């Protein structure tokens with residue numbers, strides 16, 4: 001089934017081998033929105049995001065994608081339409097092009113370039129000795145942490161996902177590059193979930209979900225949370 005990109009959690013709870021990780025989490029993301037996730041290490045951000053492409057299965061509550069319970073979707077079709085950029089980047093020693101097209105080997109060159117542009121990595125690739133044919137690790141070509149992150153974001157975008165999950169995938173980017181990336185994603189018809197440590201990257205989000213020990217303790221826009229959540233103010237000012 002084709003996804004539109006709407007995601008709704010209703011009192012979702014989740015355990016990792018008997019250890020409670022998420023309790024009664026509810027939120028509603030509209031197609032095309034940017035949803036920021038904030039919370040201390042171990043708060044449950046990655047666990048929550050892994051429920052969306054059914055990498056994990058919730059234990060109670062309900063998850064709806066476009067008004068359908070998540071169980072009606074087979075995982076293969078979900079993972080085609082939901083791209084998750086994991087916390088730890090995996091590149092291999094092939095060309096830049098094949099690293100971006102990984103998992104979508106039939107991608108056209110124009111699609112690879114388009115994804116790289118959206119991910120703000122195209123102009124760097126153009127400076128490499130063989131451009132998109134440059135092989136990672138050869139001719140002394142090395143990538144910085146932020147360049148690797150943008151390459152893996154390009155890999156996610158080449159699949160033209162309806163839902164894009166960036167799990168701390170922009171931590172090595174400077175605030176300006178990250179803002180350009182987020183702005184370019186807004187022009188895609190795609191719902192974006194982003195875990196970010198930098199508050200600056202969450203300011204533009206339609207909603208911010210603030211997780212604390214597996215509970216959603218506040219949700220709203222940056223301005224709303226500044227007004228309503230002492231915890232958010234504390235994080236923002238630190």
Ligand code: GTP
Nearest residue numbers: 016017019021039040041042043044045046047048
């Ligand atoms: P950071 O990525 O460090 O910012 O944390 P997070 O907010 O993404 O938390 P995450 O969802 O990874 O973890 C939430 C809780 O689940 C923590 O208490 C973890 O110890 C626990 N947890 C995460 N992965 C596993 C797992 O594979 N097995 C078990 N048993 N527990 C896990």
Ligand code: MG
Nearest residue numbers: 045046047087
């Ligand atoms: Mg995590």
